[in-house]
Amino acid sequence: MAMELDLSKFVDDVPKTYTKFRIPSAFYLFGQRYEVKWRDDLCDKEEAVGQSIYREQRIDLQKNNVIVTRKPSQIENTFLHELIHCIFWELREDELRPNEKLV
Numbered sequence: 001m002a003m004e005l006d007l008s009k010f011v012d013d014v015p016k017t018y019t020k021f022r023i024p025s026a027f028y029l030f031g032q033r034y035e036v037k038w039r040d041d042l043c044d045k046e047e048a049v050g051q052s053i054y055r056e057q058r059i060d061l062q063k064n065n066v067i068v069t070r071k072p073s074q075i076e077n078t079f080l081h082e083l084i085h086c087i088f089w090e091l092r093e094d095e096l097r098p099n100e101k102l103v
């Protein structure tokens, strides 16, 4: 007999102290210090909402403003996407790093 999984049980188990993921202003990756820079002009100048500047160990993110407004979850996804590019950079995985489908 197949057992049905009661998902409501898991929903109730979510801790009440759950806190949102926060994008750090700086972080360490394999001992390298990376900075996160919020830019007003990224969409405009680079046609991107996020960008990794590997040689300067920096992730640029588009700041919300009157022209560009994105949900926190979308901004977090962009940060994580750029972080994965940076991880591959640090690992010298130069074939995987530009693979947008994977990243």
Ligand SMILES: [Zn+2]
Pocket: 081, 085, 100, 103
């Ligand atoms: Zn990418």
